Amino acid sequence: MTVMDSIRFQAHPPMGAPQKTNPKAPVHFGAAAAKTTLDESPFIATQGTGVVSKMPDSLAVKMNLSRQNPTQAGAVNDANTAGAALRQAIDSLGLKGLNVSSQLSVQPVWTQGTGKKPPVISAYSATVSLSATATGVSDSDLPAYAARIMEVAADNKADNVAPNFYLNDTTGAAREALALAIQDARAMAEASAKAAGIPLGDILSIEVGQNYGRVSAKGGGGARAFAASAPSMHAEVSDDAFTIAPLEIGAPQVSVRFAIGKSPKTGKKA
Numbered sequence: 001m002t003v004m005d006s007i008r009f010q011a012h013p014p015m016g017a018p019q020k021t022n023p024k025a026p027v028h029f030g031a032a033a034a035k036t037t038l039d040e041s042p043f044i045a046t047q048g049t050g051v052v053s054k055m056p057d058s059l060a061v062k063m064n065l066s067r068q069n070p071t072q073a074g075a076v077n078d079a080n081t082a083g084a085a086l087r088q089a090i091d092s093l094g095l096k097g098l099n100v101s102s103q104l105s106v107q108p109v110w111t112q113g114t115g116k117k118p119p120v121i122s123a124y125s126a127t128v129s130l131s132a133t134a135t136g137v138s139d140s141d142l143p144a145y146a147a148r149i150m151e152v153a154a155d156n157k158a159d160n161v162a163p164n165f166y167l168n169d170t171t172g173a174a175r176e177a178l179a180l181a182i183q184d185a186r187a188m189a190e191a192s193a194k195a196a197g198i199p200l201g202d203i204l205s206i207e208v209g210q211n212y213g214r215v216s217a218k219g220g221g222g223a224r225a226f227a228a229s230a231p232s233m234h235a236e237v238s239d240d241a242f243t244i245a246p247l248e249i250g251a252p253q254v255s256v257r258f259a260i261g262k263s264p265k266t267g268k269k270a
Contacts, residue, residue: 041259041261042259042260042261043204043257043258043259043260044189044192044193044200044257044258044260045255045256045257045258046185046186046188046189046192046255046256046258047185047188047253047254047255047256048180048181048182048183048184048185048186048187048188048253048254048256049180049181049184049250049251049253049254050176050177050178050179050180050181050182050183050184050250050251050254051177051180051248051249051250052173052176052177052180052248052249052250053246053247053248053249054167054170054173054246054247054249055139055167055244055246055247056139056142056165056166056167056244056247057135057136057137057138057139057167057168058133058134058135058136058137058165058166058167058168059132059133059134059137059142059145059146059163059164059165059166060131060132060133060163060164060166061131061132061133061146061149061150061153061161061162061163061164062129062130062131062132062160062161062162062164063086063129063130063131063132063153063158063159063160063161063162064127064128064129064130064158064159064160065079065082065083065086065127065128065130065156065157065158065159066079066125066126066127066128066159067079067082067125067126067127068109068123068124068125068126069123069124069126070122070123070124071124072106072108072124072126074124075106075123075124075125075126076104076106076124076126078126079104079126079127079128080104080126080128082128082156083102083104083128083130085156086128086130086152086153086156086158087100087102087130089152089155089156090130090132090149090152093148093149093152095134095145095148095149096134096137097134097135097136097137098132098133098134098145099132099133099134100130100131100132100133101130101131101133102128102129102130102131103128103129104126104127104128104129105126105127105129106124106125106126106127107124107125108121108123108124108125109121109122109123109124109125110122130158132149135168136168139165139244142165142242142244143242143244146163146165146242147242149163150163163242165244166247167247167249170249173249174249174250174251176249177249177250177251178208178251178254180251181208181250181251181253181254182206182254182256184254185254185255185256186203186256186258189256189258193258193260198260198261199260199261200258200259200260201258201259201260201261202258202259203256203257203258203259204257204258204259205256205257206254206255206256206257207254207255207256208251208254209251209253209254209255
């Protein structure tokens with residue numbers, strides 16, 4: 001999804017933009033010089049918010065496998081062997097749409113020196129980080145997917161296992177939220193205009209903040225936020241160990257300007 005930092009629709013040039021002038025028009029000084037046909041048009045500025053809730057349709061379970069060896073090559077070989085076995089076990093689950101990716105990292109293990117002797121490398125630690133992802137899964141099936149993957153991870157002695165439920169494509173939901181935010185701003189403008197006894201005209205401009213399309217889970221989080229409570233690791237993980245929660249997609253703040261009094265397009269009363 002493309003996140004738009006700012007969207008602006010204008011019925012007239014923005015304030016400060018060069019204006020067409022009539023060389024035969026009289027020159028005014030003082031307060032009269034500040035008046036232009038566009039700038040003197042009255043408006044109401046309001047803000048609106050819109051949020052929609054959608055159930056997750058995708059899953060990512062991340063996990064690590066680490067192995068130590070006196071040599072770097074040995075550590076890499078041991079980690080790759082363990083990672084391949086774990087990957088094969090996950091693939092053998094036969095879960096529809098499941099993909100597994102991995103990456104390897106290696107770092108030295110240092111032993112503190114004694115006396116004036118400096119620290120020395122005593123071994124190497126290689127870590128395989130795996131991510132098992134599945135998209136387009138019904139929210140009713142997501143707990144079973146997570147439980148099966150976590151069981152395999154536990155059997156293979158993986159650590160730092162973390163399930164993550166998310167909405168794969170938030171574009172449609174973000175657009176729904178934007179429409180709701182503009183409706184919210186219009187409702188406030190209509191209420192203000194009615195209270196003041198003036199007609200409400202066309203939209204002059206719309207600004208969408210930097211958080212357009214932000215995704216968050218109820219209770220906190222960010223993009224691809226956690227939407228479930230993870231159970232403790234053990235050999236058997238029950239499907240009901242997970243509680244799938246809706247994700248909130250929204251346009252937190254939209255600023256809208258409405259013409260009032262007369263329409264800037266027709267010159268008639270709005």
